[in-house]
Amino acid sequence: MTKQDALFQYCLRLGDDALILGHRLAELCSRGPFLEEDLAQTNIALDLTGRAQLYFQYAADLEGRGQTADGLVYRRPERQIYNHLLCEQPNTDFAYVIARQLLFSAFDRFLLEDLCTSKDERLVEIAAKALKETRYHLAHASDWVYRLGLGTGESHRRMQQALNDLWPYTGELFEIDDVGLHLLEAGIAADLHTIRALWTPEIRQMLQKAGFEQPADDYMHTGGLKGIHSEHLGHMLSEMQYLVRAYPEATW
Amino acid sequence: MDTQLALWEVFVQSKPGQPYKHAGSVHASDKQMALQNARDVYTRRGEASGLWVVRAADIAASDLADSDMFFEPANDKIYRHPTFYEIPAGAKNI
Numbered sequence: 039m040t041k042q043d044a045l046f047q048y049c050l051r052l053g054d055d056a057l058i059l060g061h062r063l064a065e066l067c068s069r070g071p072f073l074e075e076d077l078a079q080t081n082i083a084l085d086l087t088g089r090a091q092l093y094f095q096y097a098a099d100l101e102g103r104g105q106t107a108d109g110l111v112y113r114r115p116e117r118q119i120y121n122h123l124l125c126e127q128p129n130t131d132f133a134y135v136i137a138r139q140l141l142f143s144a145f146d147r148f149l150l151e152d153l154c155t156s157k158d159e160r161l162v163e164i165a166a167k168a169l170k171e172t173r174y175h176l177a178h179a180s181d182w183v184y185r186l187g188l189g190t191g192e193s194h195r196r197m198q199q200a201l202n203d204l205w206p207y208t209g210e211l212f213e214i215d216d217v218g219l220h221l222l223e224a225g226i227a228a229d230l231h232t233i234r235a236l237w238t239p240e241i242r243q244m245l246q247k248a249g250f251e252q253p254a255d256d257y258m259h260t261g262g263l264k265g266i267h268s269e270h271l272g273h274m275l276s277e278m279q280y281l282v283r284a285y286p287e288a289t290w
Numbered sequence: 291m292d293t294q295l296a297l298w299e300v301f302v303q304s305k306p307g308q309p310y311k312h313a314g315s316v317h318a319s320d321k322q323m324a325l326q327n328a329r330d331v332y333t334r335r336g337e338a339s340g341l342w343v344v345r346a347a348d349i350a351a352s353d354l355a356d357s358d359m360f361f362e363p364a365n366d367k368i369y370r371h372p373t374f375y376e377i378p379a380g381a382k383n384i
Contacts, residue, residue: 072294074316074327081330181322 044220045158046100047120048227050110051217051263053093054121056168057111058271059142060086061278062129071132078178079135085171092164112282116272117265124207126271130200133186133193137200139179141241145211146172148236152228161226180244187248194249201245202253209258211237217263296345298324302332303340308383310342318343 063083070076094107124142129135150172153165186197212234214222221227242252261267281288295317301310313332318324324343333341352360364370 072317074318074331077334078326078330081334178326181326185319185323 039216039220041220041224041226042100044217044224045226046097047217048221049093049097049100049161051120053090053097053110054119055125055142055146056086056090056093058119058121058274059125059138060084060090061274062126062138063135065129066135082139082171082175082178085168085175089164089168089171092167096160096164108282112279116267116275119267119271119275120263120265121271122207122210122262123259123268124204124211126268126274127204127207128270130203131196133196133200134204136179136182136186137197137204139175140183140244141204141208142211143172143176143179144241144244145208145233145237147176148233149228152233156227157225183244183250184248187245187250197248198250201250205253205255206257207259209255210260210262213260213263215263295319295323296347298328298343299346299349300324300328300332301342301344302328302338303342304337306339308339310340315346316343 060083063079063086066076066079067083068076070079090111091107094110097110098105098107122142124138127134127138147169150165150169153161154169156162156165183197186193188194212230214230218227218230222229245252259268296319297315298318299315300313302313303310313328316324316327316331318327321343325341328341328343329338332338
């Protein structure tokens, strides 16, 4: 594997996390629990979609061959999409939306902080911009975790349920394969061991402060890095890619 | 029944040093949420450098019925208006 191939793959992964979670949040547009929260969630969706564009543009430039960011979004099949499975989990209820955002944004913040010192200048640029947004996403999610945890019996129960259900998707965030290892040695990729050591106590502390039980660390789902997904991604893609696939020459 | 969260009034400062101007209102259960909602509703196109949020219930407002008593007496006294001197060239924000 050349450094260029690894970096291309790495950009796709970073982009896919942002794209898929952004798309999930965009599904909440006009369906938020109330107007202000609806706008908040769509703002986060737009932040994520915006940075996905930057990652994919970089990936497209690395690949050459006239590839575009749009092409990478609309023309890759499910097996060539590499987001973490956490990002594609559905908006089951508001507690799931918040739990997913908390678990991911806490991870993403440490990841982006690490990427700000990467040896790859373009990743540094993207990370520095995205980090500001992600700090806000995390603040927004963690405030809700406290409200729901210390709110009513029902809010507490639903949030605990969401945390328990999504926890088995968190192990995958820290998986390292050849791509990650190759780029870590080159000083480009973020160090997931270090990030795990920061993320774990931070999340534990937040959950404790909000009165939640720490979900058990047993079975962990995996597959995203290899393009093997839960049953949810195919449905998302069929909606997201429908127009371009049905009308390949369409412009708008 | 009104099931909305409490009403907060939002004041936006467009640049450092400028006064905070009323922009509108948001619903929120606490200060943090009110600030975040105000940020998302009124500043998402980057038009702000500061935000205040105030519980609408905590604002004391003049009564429309008192308008005559409150505001009328000032209207016919031209000497109250600072219109008799020139604003120096270069003075901003007066």
